[in-house]
Amino acid sequence: MGTVAVNAAVESVLVPMVAHCLGCEGDWQCEDVPVACPACGSLDMDLGGGDELLLESIEYRG
């Protein structure tokens, strides 16, 4: 698990985060953790990206 945590930290730097707003169902990329949704101002957000995006990019290149 220690190795996974280190890899995840590196991925978060290389791959932009993707935030998903639960208020307006909007998605956007961000380099820093967003304070609120830029579209509707909702504070209910899910942060994604990282692992899933990296796995997808590897598959596309593969």
Ligand SMILES: [Zn+2]
């Ligand atoms: Zn929103």
